[in-house]
Amino acid sequence: MIANLSSPADAKPKLSTLGRFFRYFAPYRRDIPVALLMVMIGATSQAIGPLLIGWSIDNLILQGNLPGLLRMLVVLISIYIIGLGAIRAQIWRMGGIVQRLLGQLRQDIFDKVQSLPVSFFDRSEAGDLMSRLLNDVNTVNQAFGLTIPQVLGQTFSLVGIIIAMLSINLQLGLLSNLVVPLMIFTTGVFSRWARARFRLTRQTIGDLSAKLEEDIGSVREAQAFNRTQLNIEEFDSLNAANRRANVQAVAVTAAFLPSIDFLNTLATAGVMAYGGYLAITGVMTVGTVTAFLLYVQQFFRPIQILSQFYTQAQSALAGLDRIFFLLDEPATLQDTPNAVAMPPIQGEVRFEQVEFGYSPKQRVLQGINLCAQPGQMIALVGPTGAGKSTIINLIMRFYDVSAGVVKVDGIDVRDVTQASLRRQIGIVLQDNLLFSGTVAENIAFGAPDASQVEIEAAAQAANVHELITSLPQGYNTQLGERGTPLSQGQRQLVSIARAVLVNPRILVLDEATSSIDTRTEGLVQDAIATLLHNRTSFVIAHRLSTVTQADQVLVIQQGQIVEQGTHAELMALNNIYANLYSLQLGSV
Numbered sequence: 001m002i003a004n005l006s007s008p009a010d011a012k013p014k015l016s017t018l019g020r021f022f023r024y025f026a027p028y029r030r031d032i033p034v035a036l037l038m039v040m041i042g043a044t045s046q047a048i049g050p051l052l053i054g055w056s057i058d059n060l061i062l063q064g065n066l067p068g069l070l071r072m073l074v075v076l077i078s079i080y081i082i083g084l085g086a087i088r089a090q091i092w093r094m095g096g097i098v099q100r101l102l103g104q105l106r107q108d109i110f111d112k113v114q115s116l117p118v119s120f121f122d123r124s125e126a127g128d129l130m131s132r133l134l135n136d137v138n139t140v141n142q143a144f145g146l147t148i149p150q151v152l153g154q155t156f157s158l159v160g161i162i163i164a165m166l167s168i169n170l171q172l173g174l175l176s177n178l179v180v181p182l183m184i185f186t187t188g189v190f191s192r193w194a195r196a197r198f199r200l201t202r203q204t205i206g207d208l209s210a211k212l213e214e215d216i217g218s219v220r221e222a223q224a225f226n227r228t229q230l231n232i233e234e235f236d237s238l239n240a241a242n243r244r245a246n247v248q249a250v251a252v253t254a255a256f257l258p259s260i261d262f263l264n265t266l267a268t269a270g271v272m273a274y275g276g277y278l279a280i281t282g283v284m285t286v287g288t289v290t291a292f293l294l295y296v297q298q299f300f301r302p303i304q305i306l307s308q309f310y311t312q313a314q315s316a317l318a319g320l321d322r323i324f325f326l327l328d329e330p331a332t333l334q335d336t337p338n339a340v341a342m343p344p345i346q347g348e349v350r351f352e353q354v355e356f357g358y359s360p361k362q363r364v365l366q367g368i369n370l371c372a373q374p375g376q377m378i379a380l381v382g383p384t385g386a387g388k389s390t391i392i393n394l395i396m397r398f399y400d401v402s403a404g405v406v407k408v409d410g411i412d413v414r415d416v417t418q419a420s421l422r423r424q425i426g427i428v429l430q431d432n433l434l435f436s437g438t439v440a441e442n443i444a445f446g447a448p449d450a451s452q453v454e455i456e457a458a459a460q461a462a463n464v465h466e467l468i469t470s471l472p473q474g475y476n477t478q479l480g481e482r483g484t485p486l487s488q489g490q491r492q493l494v495s496i497a498r499a500v501l502v503n504p505r506i507l508v509l510d511e512a513t514s515s516i517d518t519r520t521e522g523l524v525q526d527a528i529a530t531l532l533h534n535r536t537s538f539v540i541a542h543r544l545s546t547v548t549q550a551d552q553v554l555v556i557q558q559g560q561i562v563e564q565g566t567h568a569e570l571m572a573l574n575n576i577y578a579n580l581y582s583l584q585l586g587s588v
Contacts, residue, residue, distance in 0.1 A: 017320045021144075024101045031097055038090035039152045045083025046298065047160030051168075052076055054291025062286070087153055098148055102141050108327060109133050117333035118398040119358070131209035132326055136202055136319035143309070143316030151309050154302035161299045168292055169284065176271055176296055179263045183303060186263070187310055190256040197249040199318035204242035206322070211238050249315065264300040271296050333400060335417045342420040345505035346409050347374030347536035349395060354404035356390060364390050365559045368404070372552070374505075377537045379547035381577065382556035388540045391556075392508050395538065396425055408506070426504030428531075434483025434491050439468050440475040442483070442494055446502040454501060462497035462527040464490070489523070496527045507537040544581045553577065 060069040113129055166173040215231050275292055278284040354368040365387050372378045380388040393399050394406050397413045406413050413421055434442045443458060444450045459465040467490060471477040483491045541547045548567045555563035555577050563570055563577050570577035
């Protein structure tokens with residue numbers, strides 16, 4: 001299993017995680033002031049209520065002024081209705097902003113994944129990348145998308161309440177705020193614990209997603225090799241690790257909230273004791289003490305909500321750490337600033353003293369020199385791991401050479417844009433991947449603007465038109481994951497039609513008939529012959545009988561070309577190729 005991409009605990013982003021997240025609000029800076037105005041209206045309505053209630057107790061209730069009390073009730077109800085309307089408006093507006101923001105974040109992740117070089121996916125797992133796109137963004141949504149509007153409202157309410165409390169009685173207000181430093185300290189301690197534990201939960205859910213994606217995709221092989229029980233045990237181990245990480249994170253949260261509640265109770269008791277004393281001694285009125293107690297309750301409600309949000313935010317920040325770590329992944333294979341579009345390819349391909357290694361310690365190709373003239377068929381043969389697929393990857397510029405140069409029509413492939421180069425190269429693999437969608441959409445995968453006439457012409461050239469028309473909905477037949485219910489040979493014919501449609505000048509075939517039944521192989525061979533006509537082609541072949549007509553046969557061993565020539569020339573040498581061919585012929 002390939003290790004998943006996980007950000008180290010000590011990863012230092014260029015900006016703070018939260019700061020980078022808030023940068024996503026920039027496109028909505030015109031909408032935010034309106035939302036903040038609604039927040040201020042809602043906060044003001046909550047802050048003014050206790051003050052009016054306290055005044056009413058002293059000046060209306062204790063004075064027996066029933067008509068005035070009724071008028072005050074109307075005023076209070078009106079204020080609270082206005083406040084509720086403002087709160088609803090700001091939740092709707094801010095909620096919409098955050099959801100659009102999160103949609104952009106998902107788009108950025110997907111765009112980044114699509115732009116990363118092939119080398120990145122050699123060391124990353126699809127399940128872990130999906131976890132970042134889905135699970136981590138969903139965690140951010142739960143923490144920020146659903147609570148940011150509420151948090152903004154509670155923050156403004158807290159400011160208004162503090163101002164009101166200090167204006168009523170400075171001493172009593174300061175007494176109420178004595179616990180605030182304790183709350184800040186407590187929140188800081190718990191946040192450090194929570195951040196580390198929630199980061200672990202995000203990492204373990206990524207591991208779990210990667211394992212799930214891998215095992216579901218290979219369930220047939222697991223059953224065939226009687227490995228299902230071992231897979232269950234491995235999944236159980238990862239699942240247990242994720243469970244332990246979540247339990248630890250919940251334990252921190254569970255300990256944090258009672259601590260805040262205790263400080264709340266402590267402050268309320270202090271206000272009741274001192275405020276009661278002031279009322280008994282005549283320093284403060286009963287209404288003022290009542291208003292102050294109402295403010296104390298309102299004062300700690302925003303703090304509790306903000307504290308809960310703070311613990312939730314730790315999980316979101318851990319998810320954002322993983323997301324930004326992925327977004328910061330360097331694009332090691334980029335178009336140069338002066339890269340130009342590749343002109344129409346004639347088909348000449350040259351390797352000049354090419355060396356390549358997937359890592360500094362892993363040298364795969366050494367001193368490769370080859371020249372393919374336009375229209376020639378070049379066969380690459382040799383044992384597994386010799387470097388045949390690496391040569392193809394360098395032509396496609398999935399990787400850059402470590403030394404030397406790869407030229408197409410005399411142009412260094414590093415001097416042209418990757419898209420313009422690959423647009424003129426077709427590829428047919430041994431196990432071509434078809435996608436969920438119609439047959440027509442799969443054929444037009446590399447040319448999405450192709451007309452129906454062009455799609456059918458490509459299918460006819462690939463000997464698959466009759467098969468497609470026999471399907472229930474013809475070209476509009478929906479295929480499932482990986483092209484089900486088509487057989488391997490039928491999928492191969494569709495992939496050949498896909499290559500025909502893009503009309504490449506350079507064609508790559510990676511043992512395109514090795515997994516096909518004898519009956520279908522004839523159709524595929526005829527389709528390939530049509531596809532190869534007048535195109536430069538590179539054919540990776542394990543069955544040497546398929547390359548006897550090649551213009552050049554390159555025998556690759558340990559990253560070097562050890563023999564080169566036509567089939568007849570190499571047979572006449574009576575060396576490596578001749579021995580391989582004789583062994584295969586004898587086994588047949």
